[in-house]
Amino acid sequence: MPLSPGFDVVHELTASAGAEVFEHGWQSFSPTTAYALGARPHRPRSERNRMLNYRQSSHPGADGYFSEGVLAVADGSGSVHVVAAADPFTTGVRLQASVSGSSVVVGADGPVRVSVVEGSSVQSALPGWASDAAAAAGLPAARPAPTAWCSWYEYWGDVRREDVVENLEAMRTLDLPVDVVQIDDGYSAEIGDWLTPSDHFSDLRGLVETIRSEGRRAGVWLAPFFAGARSRLAAEHPDWLLRHPHGGPLHAGHNWNQDLYSVDMSHPGAAEWIRTVFSTLAGWGIDYFKIDFIAAGAIPGLRHSGADPVTAYREGLALIRDSVGPSAHILGCGAPVLPSVGLVDSIRVSADTGHTFAPEDGDMCSPSQEAAILSADGRQFMNGVFFANDPDCLIVGPKIENRESWAAHVEKVGGAVVSSDRLVGLDEWGLETTRRLLTR
Structure with missing residues (x-):
C-alpha cells in the first residue's frame, strides 16, 4: 500500500x-x-x-x-x-x-x-x-514510584469517605507498606469542578489530614484537561474551552454519560484556574496526583496562544508541575506517552486492567487484563529510563479472574505497584501477594 x-x-x-x-x-x-x-x-x-x-x-x-x-x-x-x-x-x-x-x-x-x-x-x-x-534530552534518572492504594477498582465512582477510612485502618492492622492513599474519581461534583465536593465527600481536606495523621501520603485523581458538559466550568467559562476552527467548543469525547470538552490551558483564565486547583490541593497536603485522560490536552483545535497541540500539552503539564512542586509525584494516565517524558514521574503504559481477562468489545484499548498486558509488555523498555512504568493496579481479590497471572504481570513490570482491592476482603493468598508486591 x-x-x-x-x-x-x-x-x-x-x-x-x-x-x-x-x-x-x-x-x-x-x-x-x-x-x-x-x-x-x-x-x-x-x-x-x-x-x-x-x-x-x-x-x-x-x-x-x-x-x-x-x-x-x-x-x-x-x-x-x-x-x-x-x-x-x-x-x-x-x-x-x-x-x-x-x-x-x-x-x-x-x-x-x-x-x-x-x-x-x-x-x-x-x-x-x-x-x-x-x-x-539530558533527562535526569527516573524516580521510582511510591507504593500506593487506589479506590477505583473496588468502589469506582461511588467511593465514600468511609470506604477510604476503612482501608486506611486496614493498612495499619494488616501491616501493609503503603506509602500513598489515593482517592480516585468520585470525590468531586463534576468533571472539571475539582474543588466542589460530591455528596460523598463534604470534607476532602479533612480526609487528607486523616490520611497524613496515619503517617501516609495523600493522593487524588483528576482529569485536568477535561470539562464535562454538566460542569460549572463549561457553563461559566466557554471561552476556556478548545474551539473548532469555525467556532464553538470542540468535543474531546463522551464519558460519564456526558459530552466532554478540552480545557485550553493556554488561555490565561484557564491557566490560572488550573494553577489554583493544583496549588490548593497541594496546600491541603496532597503530594501524589493521578492525572487522567490527559491526551485531551493534545488534540487539534484553536488555542488562545496559537500553540500546536504537543507544545500546548507540554506547557499544560509544566504548569501542573510548577503548581504542585518538584517533590510531588505525578502519574500520567491516558497520556501521550513520549510527549510526557520529563514532565511526569510515572505513566500508565497500557489500557486499564479489569476484573476479567478479555475486553468485552474485543478492542485492545478497552479495559481488560489482556489489553493491559499487551501494551505494558510493548513499553517495558521505557521503565526506569523515561519514567516509572505503571501497569495499572494490583487487583487480586477472590472475584478477579486470572488473578495469579495478573499479579505476576504487575511484578514483572517492576514499576509502580498500586493496590486497588478492599483490603479487608482479601483472602490469604490475596493478602500475602499484596504484601509481597508492596514490599520493596
Whole structure:
C-alpha cells in the first residue's frame, strides 16, 4: 500500500522470514506491540474508542503499520531498524511502514533519525534507543514510584469517605507498606469542578489530614484537561474551552454519560484556574496526583496562544508541575506517552486492567487484563529510563479472574505497584501477594 499523503519515505529495507514490526501507540491506552510482518495490527472497534484512546488526528488503516514517535523493524536477518522522531519528546512525528512482498518502506511526517543495530527482535534494540534518547534530552534518572492504594477498582465512582477510612485502618492492622492513599474519581461534583465536593465527600481536606495523621501520603485523581458538559466550568467559562476552527467548543469525547470538552490551558483564565486547583490541593497536603485522560490536552483545535497541540500539552503539564512542586509525584494516565517524558514521574503504559481477562468489545484499548498486558509488555523498555512504568493496579481479590497471572504481570513490570482491592476482603493468598508486591 502507498504511504499516506504528507508522509515522506525515510527508510527502506528488505525483510525475510521471521521479520517483525513494532508499533508504538500515541497514548497510554493505544495498543503498543510487535507484529509478525504481514499480520494485521490492532485498530479501534468504534469511533468512541478511537476518540478516547487514540490520537484524534490520526486514522490508521488496517493495512500497513502506523506508529507514534518510534517504529522498529526486525528484518529477520539479524538487524533491527529503528526509525524515530529526531526529537521524540517535544514533537508529534508519526511513522508508517508499508509492506510489499519482502520490501518494507518507512515513511514519516517529520524529521527522523534511523539506526540499524544487531538483534533478532525489536525489543532487543528498543532499550538502547530509549537510553540514547534520554541522554540526548539530558533527562535526569527516573524516580521510582511510591507504593500506593487506589479506590477505583473496588468502589469506582461511588467511593465514600468511609470506604477510604476503612482501608486506611486496614493498612495499619494488616501491616501493609503503603506509602500513598489515593482517592480516585468520585470525590468531586463534576468533571472539571475539582474543588466542589460530591455528596460523598463534604470534607476532602479533612480526609487528607486523616490520611497524613496515619503517617501516609495523600493522593487524588483528576482529569485536568477535561470539562464535562454538566460542569460549572463549561457553563461559566466557554471561552476556556478548545474551539473548532469555525467556532464553538470542540468535543474531546463522551464519558460519564456526558459530552466532554478540552480545557485550553493556554488561555490565561484557564491557566490560572488550573494553577489554583493544583496549588490548593497541594496546600491541603496532597503530594501524589493521578492525572487522567490527559491526551485531551493534545488534540487539534484553536488555542488562545496559537500553540500546536504537543507544545500546548507540554506547557499544560509544566504548569501542573510548577503548581504542585518538584517533590510531588505525578502519574500520567491516558497520556501521550513520549510527549510526557520529563514532565511526569510515572505513566500508565497500557489500557486499564479489569476484573476479567478479555475486553468485552474485543478492542485492545478497552479495559481488560489482556489489553493491559499487551501494551505494558510493548513499553517495558521505557521503565526506569523515561519514567516509572505503571501497569495499572494490583487487583487480586477472590472475584478477579486470572488473578495469579495478573499479579505476576504487575511484578514483572517492576514499576509502580498500586493496590486497588478492599483490603479487608482479601483472602490469604490475596493478602500475602499484596504484601509481597508492596514490599520493596
